Amino acid sequence: MGILIDESTKVLVQGITGRDGSFHTASMLEYGTKVVGGVTPGKGGQEVHGLPVFDSVAEGVEKTGADCSVIFVPARFATAALREAADGGIGLVICITEGIPVLEMLGNYHYIRKKGIRLIGPNCPGLISPGKSKVGIMPGHIHKPGGIGVISRSGTLTYEVVYNLTMKDLGQSTCIGIGGDPVIGSGYIDLLEIFEKDPDTSGVVIIGEIGGEDEEQAAEYIKSSISKPVVAFISGRTAPPGKRMGHAGAIISGGRGTAEAKVKAFEQAGVPVADRPDKIPELMKEKLGS
Amino acid sequence: MKIHEYQARELLEAYGVPVPPGKVARSAEEAASIAKEIGLPVVIKAQVLVGGRGKAGGVKPAHSLEEAREVAGKILKLTIKDIPVEAVLVAKAVDIRKEYYLSVTVDRSNKKAVCIVSASGGVDIEELAVKEPEKILKCYIDPLLGPNEKALRKTLSSAFPKGLLDQAVEALLNLYHLLVDKDCSLVEINPYAQIGESSLIAADAKINFDDNGLPKHAEVEALRTAEEYSREEIEAKEAGLSFVSLEGDIGCIVNGAGLAMATMDLIKLFGGQPANFLDVGGSSSPQKVLTALQILTRNRNLKAILINIFGGITRCDDIAKGILIARDQIDLPVPLVIRLIGTNEKEGRALLEQAGLEAASEMTEAVKKVLEQAKAGV
Numbered sequence: 163m164g165i166l167i168d169e170s171t172k173v174l175v176q177g178i179t180g181r182d183g184s185f186h187t188a189s190m191l192e193y194g195t196k197v198v199g200g201v202t203p204g205k206g207g208q209e210v211h212g213l214p215v216f217d218s219v220a221e222g223v224e225k226t227g228a229d230c231s232v233i234f235v236p237a238r239f240a241t242a243a244l245r246e247a248a249d250g251g252i253g254l255v256i257c258i259t260e261g262i263p264v265l266e267m268l269g270n271y272h273y274i275r276k277k278g279i280r281l282i283g284p285n286c287p288g289l290i291s292p293g294k295s296k297v298g299i300m301p302g303h304i305h306k307p308g309g310i311g312v313i314s315r316s317g318t319l320t321y322e323v324v325y326n327l328t329m330k331d332l333g334q335s336t337c338i339g340i341g342g343d344p345v346i347g348s349g350y351i352d353l354l355e356i357f358e359k360d361p362d363t364s365g366v367v368i369i370g371e372i373g374g375e376d377e378e379q380a381a382e383y384i385k386s387s388i389s390k391p392v393v394a395f396i397s398g399r400t401a402p403p404g405k406r407m408g409h410a411g412a413i414i415s416g417g418r419g420t421a422e423a424k425v426k427a428f429e430q431a432g433v434p435v436a437d438r439p440d441k442i443p444e445l446m447k448e449k450l451g452s
Numbered sequence: 453m454k455i456h457e458y459q460a461r462e463l464l465e466a467y468g469v470p471v472p473p474g475k476v477a478r479s480a481e482e483a484a485s486i487a488k489e490i491g492l493p494v495v496i497k498a499q500v501l502v503g504g505r506g507k508a509g510g511v512k513p514a515h516s517l518e519e520a521r522e523v524a525g526k527i528l529k530l531t532i533k534d535i536p537v538e539a540v541l542v543a544k545a546v547d548i549r550k551e552y553y554l555s556v557t558v559d560r561s562n563k564k565a566v567c568i569v570s571a572s573g574g575v576d577i578e579e580l581a582v583k584e585p586e587k588i589l590k591c592y593i594d595p596l597l598g599p600n601e602k603a604l605r606k607t608l609s610s611a612f613p614k615g616l617l618d619q620a621v622e623a624l625l626n627l628y629h630l631l632v633d634k635d636c637s638l639v640e641i642n643p644y645a646q647i648g649e650s651s652l653i654a655a656d657a658k659i660n661f662d663d664n665g666l667p668k669h670a671e672v673e674a675l676r677t678a679e680e681y682s683r684e685e686i687e688a689k690e691a692g693l694s695f696v697s698l699e700g701d702i703g704c705i706v707n708g709a710g711l712a713m714a715t716m717d718l719i720k721l722f723g724g725q726p727a728n729f730l731d732v733g734g735s736s737s738p739q740k741v742l743t744a745l746q747i748l749t750r751n752r753n754l755k756a757i758l759i760n761i762f763g764g765i766t767r768c769d770d771i772a773k774g775i776l777i778a779r780d781q782i783d784l785p786v787p788l789v790i791r792l793i794g795t796n797e798k799e800g801r802a803l804l805e806q807a808g809l810e811a812a813s814e815m816t817e818a819v820k821k822v823l824e825q826a827k828a829g830v
Contacts, residue, residue, distance in 0.1 A: 238668070261664045262664060264637065265558070265662065268565065268595035276596075301764050301794055301795055304794070316711065317708045318766075319713075321711075325793070345560060371710055376560075397711075397713035399720065400713070400726055401713055402698065405696045406696075410664055438714075438721060440815070440816050
């Protein structure tokens with residue numbers, strides 16, 4: 163089953179006529195995702211990969227019944243695209259775009275939440291329910307259907323971990339890249355809550371990194387509310403304080419957000435933390451008791 | 453992005469927050485003439501982006517023009533935490549009765565701007581937050597509704613006496629507007645100083661900007677100082693790479709920030725020390741790999757280089773092409789270990805094999821190998 167997306171999810175691509183939007187639309191179609199159209203204001207009526215392009219999300223939703231949108235527009239248009247998706251009747255919005263100013267995201271976050279819409283990202287690779295649907299930019303072939311949920315702040319590190327899981331025969335229910343920005347639409351807790359209820363998910367892998375306190379809060383939440391096995395990995399143990407490590411959100415500031423504090427929080431919550439990506443499958447198998 | 457105190461003061465002034473009279477000087481002579489213009493006594497402050505300049509002797513008072521010249525001359529010769537002081541702020545010395553703290557920043561957890569207020573200013577606020585958290589007051593601002601003046605006033609009234617409250621409220625609103633208008637990540641006044649009976653003034657100022665906001669604000673970008681980043685970091689940024697220098701001797705070129713950090717961590721786990729963080733980003737062109745190798749090989753401590761690529765948007769054949777171009781153009785002084793996996797892996801490996809290079813497919817294997825080669829080279 164997996165969570166959030168499956169074979170029936172109908173996807174609109176915002177920014178489908180752009181280079182990235184067009185490229186990844188082809189890759190999603192190839193994976194079997196039900197992409198039903200795209201949106202680029204002013205380019206309505208065109209076609210991309212045989213799909214109709216609409217001028218607005220509202221029009222796209224009306225004509226295709228889309229329930230999910232994935233955003234590939236450049237950062238300067240992303241706030242408008244996010245709000246348009248929220249106003250256009252989309253229930254699940256995935257924002258791949260990197261570089262949205264954090265103050266714009268504060269407004270976007272509350273705007274979207276108030277409407278009861280779920281946002282994944284921004285600055286994320288998207289999500290995939292292996293064998294069913296991929297809404298994002300990850301290489302589909304490294305995934306394998308199964309029972310492990312993955313929640314990650316990273317892109318390529320997620321691929322690394324998923325690759326290791328797949329090699330050790332631990333397939334995935336849904337893998338979600340939540341994004342590397344300081345302010346993101348859905349955090350660990352939002353998604354852990356859904357994974358806990360998903361009958362097809364037997365365990366969850368969390369891939370965190372330095373910066374912020376989301377991992378610490380997730381550890382608390384797991385202790386109190388999650389019965390399924392959880393295994394974690396934290397990157398940035400060697401990152402110096404005060405320096406932004408690529409991701410806008412990956413920075414140790416004022417002594418907070420260190421890898422050490424996050425590892426400690428997880429361990430105290432009974433969540434084993436792998437010291438290298440290729441140890442995650444072992445730890446998960448131990449937790450699952452297989 | 454960070455800016456100097458003198459630049460931050462100018463922005464505060466433009467937003468109606470009073471600051472003591474003062475100007476920036478780049479020579480002892482200039483400092484003396486500013487002191488003459490604004491009147492004695494003055495305080496002379498080193499303009500560097502690192503903290504702890506007071507302890508390093510970078511902040512000194514001067515009571516005569518002669519003293520101003522002498523003190524400024526001395527400070528301009530200082531090097532604070534490896535940063536040579538190139539400018540000083542000459543500001544009118546004010547008689548401070550009490551020091552407060554005022555700032556606006558972004559709270560990642562609550563996803564709102566937060567105003568932080570304290571009647572115990574002039575100290576390290578992060579230290580205060582740990583030792584005496586009850587002395588710190590907070591008030592959140594709803595990003596959709598904007599500031600609620602009543603709520604701000606209520607928070608401020610616990611820190612400021614009645615006679616100063618109106619000024620503090622106005623200042624805090626101005627800080628918030630500055631934060632939003634310019635996409636700042638922090639606007640801080642510490643100390644926010646009481647002068648005489650009834651006025652408040654920003655005796656020091658710190659403003660940081662969200663790098664993601666900079667493309668919107670050319671006027672902010674123009675304030676950038678070379679000091680914040682090394683020459684290599686600036687060069688990397690211009691080439692679309694994300695790069696941070698570290699102390700170790702194993703150079704890393706990785707695609708993706710998370711994987712780049714995990715690669716550094718793995719090097720450390722196996723007993724090595726990473727020389728840098730380097731993310732070549734998505735859709736990596738061969739040119740980026742070349743630039744990355746050029747930047748890395750300038751490091752004289754370097755003993756070996758590891759290229760770790762998990763192709764997603766990044767194509768392994770592009771990376772391989774970059775490696776081959778680099779091999780033709782630069783003389784690699786240290787061993788190179790390559791790990792390639794993912795999109796177009798086969799094509800990438802084929803290119804490397806033709807040139808007599810091999811690539812590992814597992815990250816752990818590649819890290820072990822690069823450490824062995826670094827050791828063998830010593």
